[in-house]
Amino acid sequence: MFNPTHLAAVSVETSNTFILTAVLLTLTVVYLASKLGGAVCSRLGLPEVLGELLGGVLVGISALHVVIFPEQGVTAADSSIIALLELTSDLTDQGAGVVFQTQAAIIDLLSEIGVVVLLLEVGLACNLDELIKIGPKAALVAIAGVATPFSIGALGLIYLFGVAPIPAVFVGAALTATSIGITAKVLSQLGKIATTEGQIIIGAAVLDDILGIILLAVVASLAKTGEVDVVNIGYLVVVASLFLGGAILLGRQYSNWIVRVFGENQGQLLVSALIFALLMSYLASAIGLEALLGAFAAGLILGETTKHKELQQQVMPLAYALVPIFFVTVGARTNIGVLNPLVPENQQGLVIALFLAVAAVISQLAAGYVLPAKDNLNRLAIGIGMIPRGEVALVFAGMGLSSGVLSESLNVSIVVMVIMTTFIAPPLVKWAMSDQRFPPDQGEENNDHGDPVDHAEETANNSKPLEDQGLENQGAGV
Template identity: 25%
Template sequence: MTGFLILAFLILLAGVVAVPLATRFGLGSVLGYLLAGMAISPLLSALRVNVEALQSFAEFGVVMMLFIIGLELEPKKLWAMRRRLIGLGGGQVVLTTLVLAGIVLAYGVRWETALAIGMILAVSSTAIVLQSLEEKGMLKSDGGEASFSVLLMQDVAVIPMLAILPLLAVGGVGTGAASAGHGDELNLVANLPTWLSGVVTLAAIGLVVFVGAYLVRPVFRFIAMAQLRELFTAVALVFVIGIALLMSFVGLSPALGTFLAGVVLANSEYRHELESDIGPFKGLLLGVFFITVGAGINFPLAMEHFGEVLFWAALLITAKIAVLLVIARFAGIRRQMAWLFALSLAQAGEFAFVLISFAVGNRVFGQDTADMLLLVVSLTMLTTPLLFILYDKVIARAYCGGKEPVADAIDEENPVIVAGRGRVGGIVARMLQAAGFAITVIDYDSEHLELVRKLGYRTYFGDATRPDLLHAAGINHARLLVVALDEREQIDKLVKYAVANCPNLHVLARAKDRNHVYELWSYGCRDIVRETYDSSLRMGRSAFEALGIDHQQAMAMSDAFEEMDRTSMREVANLYDANVPPSRNEPLLAKVRELRQEWDPVLRAQMEDIIHRTR
């Protein structure tokens, strides 16, 4: 028990210290976890911790991550992705395998070994790529969706790879187990005829679909009767673990099985409940997985063959980027999205550890080759966050053109300046123009502006946070600045500048959430609109009407709630401290509790009075 507590303490402490520091310096959480693992590697060795066994356990975080991603994909959307899955994903696996095998073959390695190495290194890291894309909000972009399609197809491709690898053994005959590198695992189809193995596998997939479609809802309704939150969490874990176990029994990827279950449940009313219950476990296990990757690096061997490992890692990343850029061109992925697609998938993946172990067990190559491959895979995984930084700092800014885009020259000064013409700013701009106000609109999305201009709207291309551009637009003489940018950091930067340098300017700012309202208030902005607030009020109003309250009553009740919320929010905003997280700001928390005790009974009385008054 003591040994387990020491291990848990070390891993959690390393993550808690390293991740905030890495995030603070713009390195991302994934690189923080990897560095944390490298830092505690000597301690784990001294404690004789089996890092590989710990990594196998932590890989369940990948399984949970694919389940949650599946919950976000409706079956119709997945069907719509079929061309990308087969074209992008299948093309990437086959072409990358052949290119890498050709490179290895050129160094005098036998073709069977070269082909095995090509297959192993063709697969990218699902965990690192999806986590990084999700953190940066790029998973839904064209490049992010293309990357997801390839990663999903790679998970499927691991299955035929496990069948092919034993055929590449010395002498053509493999001797290892037929499972994914874990000979002690129970595999129900290992000794069955091929046709019967296929039937059992299809039956297992059908069972997953049946459970997701017909059993989950009744089970959750039954659990809801107990009104215990922990039971929901337990059932969610049982559901995910059970499906992963079933997939392992039939020799399939547990991640693939849980992803399929997530897709089946994408339209379920319990989708958000499942996400909230599984999310914390997913995040924690993924963090432990990345730490074990960092801790599993063989540093003595890496130092002894540093130049060789560095060469092969660089060659692997370069070759995969080249292949991915070619595939992106044929798939119609252009400009910075093509680079996002190529850079995000340039590493080897966590499945490589499983495939390497499986190949050694089946005598495809020796342990010396396996050790070198493990170092190359680990180094490329460590490099991935740096490639994302390269994309953010260089490629995205240059729009793949090699230089910073030139902003439009603004040749007019209007009383209203709108920064950002996206989902929010576009509607505001149209309303103002419809009312006859002269406005100057600035936006940094060149592709979106091209469409807007074709529709007849005059918009200037440029970074609205740049002081020189704001002065060219006449900010010193303007009456109103509407800040409708998408990025929170850009909103903060522009609001700070405008409030500090233009005291007579009315600043109307878009806020991402409640805490962002407090932050903008602390900068001196006094006209702030939460981007989802009005739609939430409208949904609440519709909920009242759905419960039998007439339209006028629902409007009055919604207005009462809005007035209370705005008044209390101003009081709380005055206690906000940008240097202290809201969860640790005791004066702010105390004020919220005080206002709830004061306002909740008043609001309830107002609501009841409205209902009785109109009856």
């Protein structure tokens, strides 16, 4: 996270020159990695988000050391950007450390803002009526998607690998939370976010994150005291329910009023949406939830306004600019060195990681199939859409390692599991959601798979047609 105390240790000249230069150079590399990686994957018929992740791996800790972060155990001497500045200017070694830490913090902050914009746009693309309608299905998938991997992971580690119960519970918990950003980006690029399957995946992923936060509180308490803080768990359950319920109520009753208060003019609409999204993100964070949940709730509310089409069109360019920073930094943080089996301390972790990755995939596929077959849904696509683990799993790993609960090999296993699920999910989601996998009359009958429908009839029924959402041709942002 951004730490302003770094700025106090550097002169105004350094702050205004070297830090800005380092940030601009880093962003240039980030955007180049995003565009080149996305273009290559697009040529190969793969989702562009996979290219952004791979581009991040290339410029990150595993290769070029352009986008690296102090918490990865590196210093200014390891940064290619700092090396370039020292070569081409009079940046001193003392100033280099401050510039490196501040530049990395700013890129990290922009990345977090990017994912806030991503979830705002996902919320705008969702149909609140449809989300409420599929709410029970999403809840069923989410509960199965948390309980199944947690049970398989924890019990497997205890009985197959002889891991102690508390570390096993910690690792099992890391398997539970779906990375909503990865799946949402792929669904958006495929134009499938408005399908019934897409809505179920998004709804279940949001609930997954809420359940993951609650589970994190449980295992953190268990690790520190050996006991479970029931009061804290109850608090999180209540505030999460009230927050989402309040968002739905606001969306139903006051969404158009909110737009009028913040301003309806063309130039004010985007800023108004950002003010509201950032405010909701702050409120979510202040009550102990993820800030991303607040941005998603803001998108749901604003998606109910008469200005939702204009909002989507105006948020899209902002997403093009900020969302790639998030995905490139995710890739940049991926240290593929942990995949080297020749390093002794990696070997046990790799074996456990393979078990965890298989458990994550199988359990999420099973979560998709808890839905009744009579619903005639693409249950395979729903299960695959829930596969990618993400930043929440890494939060579990970091907390477990810093607290001493997790050994180095268990920490490596979580990191490798996240790498595997993050990179295999996008092409699998694209395959599973492909229209060619369904008979021509199936989508027309159920309108579940994005096939052509009567949009005039949809509009008459107060729903939001897919082309109104401006998502079909979107590439870099949701």
